[in-house]
Amino acid sequence: MLQEKASAVADEGMTVAQSGGPPELASDSSHLGLPTTPSIPQNNEPDQNIENIKVVLHDRELWKKFHEAGTEMIITKAGRRMFPSYKVKATGMNPKTKYILLTDIVPADDHRYKFCDNKWMVAGKAEPAMPGRLYVHPDSPATGAHWMRQLVSFQKLKLTNNHLDPFGHIILNSMHKYQPRLHIVKADENNAFGSKNTAYCTHVFHETAFISVTSYQNHKITQLKIENNPFAKGFRGSDEGDLRVSRLQGKDYPVISKNMVRQRLISSHGHLSGKLGAGVLSSHPQVVSHYQYDSGVPLPNSDSQEALSNSFPSSRESSLLYHCFKHRDSTRHLELGCKRPYLDTTASAVTDEHYFRSPPSYDPPLLSHPYCSEALGSREACMYGGMEGETGGTVGADDLPVPSLNCNMWASVQPCPRYGMQTVEAMPYQPFPAHFNSPASVPSVVPHHSPSLFNTLGVPLPNSDSQETLSNSFPSSRESSLLYHCFKHRGT
DNA sequence: TCTCCCACCTG
DNA sequence: TCAGGTGGGAG
Numbered sequence: 115m116l117q118e119k120a121s122a123v124a125d126e127g128m129t130v131a132q133s134g135g136p137p138e139l140a141s142d143s144s145h146l147g148l149p150t151t152p153s154i155p156q157n158n159e160p161d162q163n164i165e166n167i168k169v170v171l172h173d174r175e176l177w178k179k180f181h182e183a184g185t186e187m188i189i190t191k192a193g194r195r196m197f198p199s200y201k202v203k204a205t206g207m208n209p210k211t212k213y214i215l216l217t218d219i220v221p222a223d224d225h226r227y228k229f230c231d232n233k234w235m236v237a238g239k240a241e242p243a244m245p246g247r248l249y250v251h252p253d254s255p256a257t258g259a260h261w262m263r264q265l266v267s268f269q270k271l272k273l274t275n276n277h278l279d280p281f282g283h284i285i286l287n288s289m290h291k292y293q294p295r296l297h298i299v300k301a302d303e304n305n306a307f308g309s310k311n312t313a314y315c316t317h318v319f320h321e322t323a324f325i326s327v328t329s330y331q332n333h334k335i336t337q338l339k340i341e342n343n344p345f346a347k348g349f350r351g352s353d354e355g356d357l358r359v360s361r362l363q364g365k366d367y368p369v370i371s372k373n374m375v376r377q378r379l380i381s382s383h384g385h386l387s388g389k390l391g392a393g394v395l396s397s398h399p400q401v402v403s404h405y406q407y408d409s410g411v412p413l414p415n416s417d418s419q420e421a422l423s424n425s426f427p428s429s430r431e432s433s434l435l436y437h438c439f440k441h442r443d444s445t446r447h448l449e450l451g452c453k454r455p456y457l458d459t460t461a462s463a464v465t466d467e468h469y470f471r472s473p474p475s476y477d478p479p480l481l482s483h484p485y486c487s488e489a490l491g492s493r494e495a496c497m498y499g500g501m502e503g504e505t506g507g508t509v510g511a512d513d514l515p516v517p518s519l520n521c522n523m524w525a526s527v528q529p530c531p532r533y534g535m536q537t538v539e540a541m542p543y544q545p546f547p548a549h550f551n552s553p554a555s556v557p558s559v560v561p562h563h564s565p566s567l568f569n570t571l572g573v574p575l576p577n578s579d580s581q582e583t584l585s586n587s588f589p590s591s592r593e594s595s596l597l598y599h600c601f602k603h604r605g606t
Numbered sequence: 607t608c609t610c611c612c613a614c615c616t617g
Numbered sequence: 618t619c620a621g622g623t624g625g626g627a628g
Contacts, residue, residue: 190609328609329625344616345614345621346624
């Protein structure tokens with residue numbers, strides 16, 4: 115079975131994600147608006163099937179440090195980078211096959227959090243999810259040789275809380291928990307974007323989960339950022355006070371920030387911070403399935419108002435989840451709200467096939483936002499890649515794809531998507547830690563000008579509910595989730 | 607809780 | 618040299 119094949123491996127501090135083989139299932143989920151049954155990738159080079167791709171999280175030890183303290187990521191109106199940055203090392207790709215690497219960040223659960231008594235607590239129901247956006251690596255598409263040659267860095271990805279963000283940054287809600295994901299999409303000619311058999315796989319590193327904030331809540335996180343982020347070097351100094359701030363204020367003595375005061379008061383009186391980190395969250399489900407690897411013990415249900423502590427689970431050795439399959443002709447036909455700006459030249463070629471429309475209930479308001487070519491014009495924003503004439507960073511000339519793809523993207527995240535039966539079978543997610551207890555979005559990638567697209571990336575996060583619960587939870591219609599990821603084929 | 611601005615820093 | 622990435626403080 116795939117469990118045997120796919121094993122989570124700790125490799126010198128890195129998390130390894132080995133793609134599991136595609137589920138050998140054949141149910142029809144079209145009525146649920148879900149991707150149709152994944153099939154075994156038709157690949158003449160079995161050793162280089164997409165499910166054999168391994169992905170290692172770079173700087174895993176650093177990520178783990180943050181994770182144990184409860185990673186926070188600043189989000190600003192202008193967009194803020196993630197730190198640690200998301201970098202991976204990929205192996206097992208076919209050197210000659212072209213792949214698109216992209217990330218998205220999906221809600222880890224449907225809660226809103228507050229930082230209280232030096233720990234994160236559930237503070238209510240999550241705000242409606244933002245329309246999910248994908249961040250396409252600017253080198254995409256590129257050959258496997260290119261991707262494997264060096265670290266794949268998503269460090270330029272930016273997070274924003276501006277719901278009307280025009281820069282293509284990933285939009286998040288503050289005080290919510292999120293999980294970044296990596297998708298590897300085969301963009302080979304024989305299995306191109308346009309193919310109805312687009313193969314892709316998704317890798318999730320649990321230690322990269324974070325809570326979005328507009329200012330740091332946990333002093334431990336602030337210190338970790340300052341100590342490790344070179345751009346924050348100016349804040350390094352005495353732990354007893356921020357000397358830089360002192361200087362700024364013209365004082366000779368250290369100035370202790372409000373945050374430090376608050377947290378130290380809590381620390382000295384609370385007696386809570388330590389044990390929470392070690393206890394409550396250190397456990398969660400042992401998850402070993404076709405696509406998910408985890409080693410830990412179950413977490414309490416986060417539905418309670420129980421303290422979640424200021425740290426994320428730290429017990430898992432190799433916390434990652436992935437699934438991998440070849441997407442067949444989806445029956446989902448989503449409508450691309452932003453198609454117009456992309457249609458300037460070949461609008462007539464765009465048919466429903468190019469757009470997704472998920473079932474009706476959730477229509478993110480921003481989907482109608484004209485967020486296409488103009489707004490995404492900056493490659494820095496990495497909302498598209500492979501523009502004609504662009505060099506794709508370090509990609510060598512040989513590796514550079516023919517400028518056939520324009521990866522403008524648009525995605526919307528489903529706040530609390532449900533799985534269809536078929537999906538459950540295909541992706542047998544196991545119980546999941548409380549703070550990851552909701553399935554995530556079902557991003558889709560929509561080629562733009564190509565008649566054949568890859569339709570969806572049906573990549574839900576695991577549900578903390580049991581599989582049985584999952585099975586029982588399928589609604590007749592899924593909450594909609596849309597995303598627009600427009601791939602433009604030039605001259606095809 | 608959030609935004610703006612600042613000085614400091616990297617690359 | 619300078620554009621842009623930092624966290625903190627003021628409000």
